[in-house]
Amino acid sequence: MRLLVVTQYFWPENFRVNDLVAELVRRGHEVTVLTGHPNYPAGEFFPEFVADPEKFNNYAGATVVRVPHTARGKGGIRLLTNYFTFATSAIVLGTWKLRGREFDAIFCYEPSPITVGLPAAALRALKKAPLGFWVLDLWPETLHAIGVVKSASVLKLVGKLVSFIYRRCDLILAQSRSFIPQIRKYAGPNSPVEYFPSWAEAVFDMGKVAPAPELDAAPDKFTVMFAGNVGDAQDFPAILAAAEELKHDKRIRWVIVGDGRMSDWLAQEVAKRGLSDCFLLMGRYPVDRMASFFKHASALLVSLKDEPIFSMTIPGKLQSYLAAGIPLLCMLNGEGADVVERAEAGMTCNAGDSHGLAQAVLRLAAMTPQERERMGNNGLAAGTAQFDRDRLITQLESMYARLIGPKAASKIEIAQ
Numbered sequence: 001m002r003l004l005v006v007t008q009y010f011w012p013e014n015f016r017v018n019d020l021v022a023e024l025v026r027r028g029h030e031v032t033v034l035t036g037h038p039n040y041p042a043g044e045f046f047p048e049f050v051a052d053p054e055k056f057n058n059y060a061g062a063t064v065v066r067v068p069h070t071a072r073g074k075g076g077i078r079l080l081t082n083y084f085t086f087a088t089s090a091i092v093l094g095t096w097k098l099r100g101r102e103f104d105a106i107f108c109y110e111p112s113p114i115t116v117g118l119p120a121a122a123l124r125a126l127k128k129a130p131l132g133f134w135v136l137d138l139w140p141e142t143l144h145a146i147g148v149v150k151s152a153s154v155l156k157l158v159g160k161l162v163s164f165i166y167r168r169c170d171l172i173l174a175q176s177r178s179f180i181p182q183i184r185k186y187a188g189p190n191s192p193v194e195y196f197p198s199w200a201e202a203v204f205d206m207g208k209v210a211p212a213p214e215l216d217a218a219p220d221k222f223t224v225m226f227a228g229n230v231g232d233a234q235d236f237p238a239i240l241a242a243a244e245e246l247k248h249d250k251r252i253r254w255v256i257v258g259d260g261r262m263s264d265w266l267a268q269e270v271a272k273r274g275l276s277d278c279f280l281l282m283g284r285y286p287v288d289r290m291a292s293f294f295k296h297a298s299a300l301l302v303s304l305k306d307e308p309i310f311s312m313t314i315p316g317k318l319q320s321y322l323a324a325g326i327p328l329l330c331m332l333n334g335e336g337a338d339v340v341e342r343a344e345a346g347m348t349c350n351a352g353d354s355h356g357l358a359q360a361v362l363r364l365a366a367m368t369p370q371e372r373e374r375m376g377n378n379g380l381a382a383g384t385a386q387f388d389r390d391r392l393i394t395q396l397e398s399m400y401a402r403l404i405g406p407k408a409a410s411k412i413e414i415a416q
Contacts (some may be wrong), residue, residue, distance in 0.1 A: 001029045001400060002102065004129070006120040007109035008086050010035035011059045012046060014287040016316065017109040019201045022060035023393050031062040032101065034094050034119065036069050036086045041229055041260045041284070043072035067093045074261070083113040090119035095126055103129045104404045108169075111316070112137040114158070117165035130170035130403045134196065136316065138182050138309055145307035146232045162186045171403055173396075176335045178312035194399065198316050199389040200323035201287060211295035214282065218296075221253045222365040224329060225297035227290055228317045230260035235305040238331060240266075241354035242361065243275055251365060252278060257293045259284045294324045298372070299346065299364050303331040306352035314339065322383030327364055327375040331357045339386070345379030 003024065010033055011018045024031050038046045038056070049056055057064050069085040072078060106129050108120035117133060124131040140158035143149040149158065166172060166187035173196035174180045180193050187193065211217060230236065239254075246252045256266070256279070263281075270279045285293065294300065300321040304310035311334025318336055321328050328346030330337050337348045347364055349356030364372065 001397075001404070002104045003029055003031050003400075004098070004101075004103040004106045004123065004127070005031060005033045005062075005109065006090070006106060006116060006123065007033065007035050008083075008113070008116045009040050009109075009111065010038070010064065012049070012056065012286075013038045013040045014284075015109070015111065016198055016201065018059070018287075019389075020109075020393065020396075021062050023389075024397075025061040027393075027397070032098070032103070033059070033062055033064045034090060034098065034123075035064060035066055036089075037066055037071075039071040039082075041072075041231075041258075043074055043078070043261070045071050065094065065097050067097070083115045087115040087118045090116075091122045094119055095123060098123070098127075101127075103127050105129050105400050106131045107400075108133045110135055110137065112139070112142065114139040114162055114165060117169075121165055121168040124168060124170075131168065132171040132173060132400065132403060133166070133169040134173040134175070135179060135183060136175045136198070138179060138312070141182065141309035142233070145305065145309045159186060166191065171399060173399075175316075176312055176314045178335050182312065196392070196396065196399075197314060197387055198319050199387045199392050200319040200383060201389070206291055206294065206324055209291045209295060212285075212289065212292040214285075215255065215280070215293060215296050218253065220251070222251050222298045222361070223253050223255055223296055224299050224301050224361055225255045225257065225293065226301040226303075227257040227293065227320075230256065230258055230263045230266055232262060233305055233310065234262075235303050235331070235352060236262055236266055236269075238352050238354040238357065239301070239303060240269055240273060240275070240279075242331075242357040243279055244273055245355065245358040246361060247273075247275055247278055249362075250278075252361060254279045255282060255293075255296065256280065257282045257285060257290070290320065291324065294326060297324075297326050299327045299329045299361070300324060301329045301331070302336065303357075304333075304336070304351055306333065306350070310351065311335070319383060319387045322379040322387065325376040325380040327372050328379060329357065329360055329364065339382065340379070343378050343382035345375055345382055 007017050009015045021031055038049050067089040069089050070081050072082045110116050139162050140155045163186040172193045177195050183193050243254050302315050314336045328340050330340050330348040333351045340346050347360035349360050
């Protein structure tokens with residue numbers, strides 16, 4: 001299959017689409033990626049890319065076509081400018097750079113923003129190739145939930161944009177089952193929407209890695225680890241409130257591996273609240289280093305704000321956490337929490353409940369190592385059963401085989 005992947009974010013940025021592209025190439029597909037210049041999450045273009053952009057034009061055998069745009073920077077205006085300059089550049093320069101190339105299908109990756117669908121829809125029309133759109137973030141609901149847009153009229157306009165994009169898709173993939181009715185509000189009641197969750201990247205093989213040397217081993221500590229984006233949606237005020245409640249318990253340490261738009265605020269708050277002795281900010285590391293950091297964790301923390309939209313979301317890190325075989329601490333509502341509760345893979349509390357999180361930490365810390373190991377094994381089994389990487393990517397191949405039709409599908413050998 002000749003596949004065009006449209007994504008605003010791509011290697012060397014850490015996103016699951018990198019793993020998908022590499023696996024599709026490994027399975028014999030011809031993959032081209034249309035993307036931007038790497039600048040997530042810090043908001044500035046990666047120095048190594050600026051120094052030698054040509055080094056980043058091929059990834060795991062896939063051709064990478066990049067278009068210029070403004071960096072994310074800091075602040076809402078810069079972020080919106082980043083979204084729309086990428087979309088415009090991908091439509092104008094992207095279509096020019098891809099002139100003369102034919103594709104069997106297009107795959108659009110949308111963790112946010114929805115505007116990545118504009119160049120995907122344009123290329124669908126130009127290349128006459130069916131478009132599949134993987135929805136990992138719901139707009140305009142997320143914009144309202146994190147306070148980026150408060151105006152009802154602006155949210156309504158964004159809703160019209162979402163509807164415009166969805167109605168030009170031949171297949172819409174929803175990362176959680178709760179997303180499906182929300183998507184159909186904008187795409188239409190008979191729109192082709194299917195459940196397609198994320199998976200843990202292949203690098204999460206805990207048996208093959210040593211503990212990260214950047215973090216001191218502390219066998220006498222109970223280490224609560226958060227890995228990933230440090231943003232508004234993750235509700236760090238509630239996490240800090242839980243840490244404050246437990247700061248006199250010298251057994252507990254909190255480790256944050258990652259960065260994002262709230263990193264500076266978080267560092268300032270840790271110092272202001274006197275948490276520097278128990279709250280470690282490690283910064284960002286590549287996804288292939290995460291397993292080595294997880295080796296230090298007694299529990300892995302996942303959190304989302306108390307907003308209706310986030311109760312419909314299965315956080316992307318959940319699958320990676322389950323694959324680590326370590327108990328989870330969940331401060332969130334809805335579908336993500338249900339996965340952990342049904343699997344008996346950790347402790348959960350309501351989104352925004354800092355006291356509940358503190359109590360969950362204490363309950364986990366009081367368990368025996370054998371009890372925590374059983375929780376971790378439960379999570380590993382649940383992750384394998386529900387979010388197996390090879391099975392899901394094979395399922396994606398099958399959906400695309402049906403999408404592009406019998407003639408093209410006959411050329412595709414789907415890995416079994």
